[in-house]
Every structure is written in structure tokens, then in C-alpha cells.
Amino acid sequence: MAQLLATEIDLEIVTPEACLFSGVVGQVFVPGIDGVIGILPGHAPLLSELGIGIIEYTSSEKHTRLYCSNGFVEVLGARVSVLAEVAVRPEEIDVTVAKSDLRESEAELRSGNPDTDYQAVSVRLRQALAKLEAIQG
Numbered sequence: 001m002a003q004l005l006a007t008e009i010d011l012e013i014v015t016p017e018a019c020l021f022s023g024v025v026g027q028v029f030v031p032g033i034d035g036v037i038g039i040l041p042g043h044a045p046l047l048s049e050l051g052i053g054i055i056e057y058t059s060s061e062k063h064t065r066l067y068c069s070n071g072f073v074e075v076l077g078a079r080v081s082v083l084a085e086v087a088v089r090p091e092e093i094d095v096t097v098a099k100s101d102l103r104e105s106e107a108e109l110r111s112g113n114p115d116t117d118y119q120a121v122s123v124r125l126r127q128a129l130a131k132l133e134a135i136q137g
Contacts, residue, residue, distance in 0.1 A: 006041040006078040011057055013066065013082040020066065020087050021057070028057040028080055030073045031130075037073065039080055046075040050084060052126045054134050065090060067134040069127055090134045098135070102128035 011028055013021040028039045031053025037046075050071040057064055071084035105125035108116055 008078065009039065009041055010079045013055065013087055015084050015087050023059050025057040025059045030055050030082060031068065039075055041078060043075050048073050053130050055082060065134050065137060067093060067131050093131045093135055095135055098128050098131040
């Protein structure tokens, strides 16, 4: 007997503080540590670490973007669970703070200061860029 392929995904996005989304979507994109992971119905099982970036999904003809930073994504059958350390809706991001973080990080990286923790500053820079990208859509 032929097995029908899934046409929808049950998506759940949670942080330690709240469930940001739980519902049916047609597709979802999450930032993996090595690039964006696109998940369509029928995706193979997957467990991956989240990086810093944008979660995107479409539900009921509405396209949604969220900033996220670190965590895990699990794909099992037609269910996708995103467990993010931080996930924020664009309207909850302070643009002024994100732009300030971007300017300060860039200046610190250009400074040539031998005491600079380049890894930490790089993370702050990527976070600021992803927040601004989430806002700008």
C-alpha cells in the first residue's frame, strides 16, 4: 500500500520563557550553525544545533520571521520542534540597541586592541546583524 507524503508540518517554537508558536506550516527555515536549513513536508529526521539568525515560516498564508540565537531543531516525521535559547519577534527588538551593538562591535573589531575577545565580539556582531535583518524583513 502506498504511503502518503505529508503536506504540512506541525511546528513548535519554544524558548525557556514561552511558546512563541505552535501550529501548522507549509515550510520552515532555521539558522543552523553552518547555514540555513530549509524544512519541507516529508523532510528526513534531523537533529541540529541552531546558530544565530532568522527563523522563517509560513502559516495560513502569513509569512513570519523571528530572530533566534542558539538552541536545537528536531525534525521527526511531520513535526518540527525548535528549542531556542533566545527567540524574539521583530517588533520586540529595540532597533536603537541593535544598531548601537553593531557599531560598537565593528569598532572593536577594527581597533586592533590585543585584549579584544574576537570570538565574543564576533558573536555580538552576528547577533546585531540578525536582529536588524529580522526587523527589516
